Amino acid sequence: xxxxxxxxxxxxxxxxxxxxxxxxxxxxxxxxxxxxxxxxxxxxxxxxxxxxxxxxxxxxxxxxxxxxxxxxxxxxxxxxxxxxxxxxxxxxxxxxxxxxxxxxxxxxxxxxxxxxxxxxxxxxxxxxxxxx
Numbered sequence: 001x002x003x004x005x006x007x008x009x010x011x012x013x014x015x016x017x018x019x020x021x022x023x024x025x026x027x028x029x030x031x032x033x034x035x036x037x038x039x040x041x042x043x044x045x046x047x048x049x050x051x052x053x054x055x056x057x058x059x060x061x062x063x064x065x066x067x068x069x070x071x072x073x074x075x076x077x078x079x080x081x082x083x084x085x086x087x088x089x090x091x092x093x094x095x096x097x098x099x100x101x102x103x104x105x106x107x108x109x110x111x112x113x114x115x116x117x118x119x120x121x122x123x124x125x126x127x128x129x130x131x132x
Contacts, residue, residue: 011024041078041082060093066083086104093124094124099116100125102114115131116128
């Protein structure tokens with residue numbers, strides 16, 4: 001198993017750099033269920049943030065795009081059940097997908113809550129609260 005960085009996943013999704021896309025495709029062509037490309041929650045969060053903030057993609061489009069990759073044998077997602085649940089609840093994603101991932105990691109690690117200055121995330125994401 002080989003982990004991939006955010007920029008590899010972005011090149012695959014966006015296909016915006018022909019040279020890097022070909023290298024990414026060649027790498028992924030050598031992945032299989034026995035030797036997948038590992039996608040961490042950090043990579044998913046960063047990918048979502050970049051797609052939303054830099055490229056202007058909506059949460060539902062990001063969720064559908066990433067959800068399509070869940071069944072591909074070339075990929076293994078960290079905490080796949082959480083990712084699957086999160087991405088199939090696209091109508092309930094009132095905050096950035098990355099905020100849900102941040103809260104999930106913190107709660108899974110034993111935190112009682114995550115404090116934020118992001119009013120939208122504090123209202124929408126379970127486990128997040130506004131720091132007053």
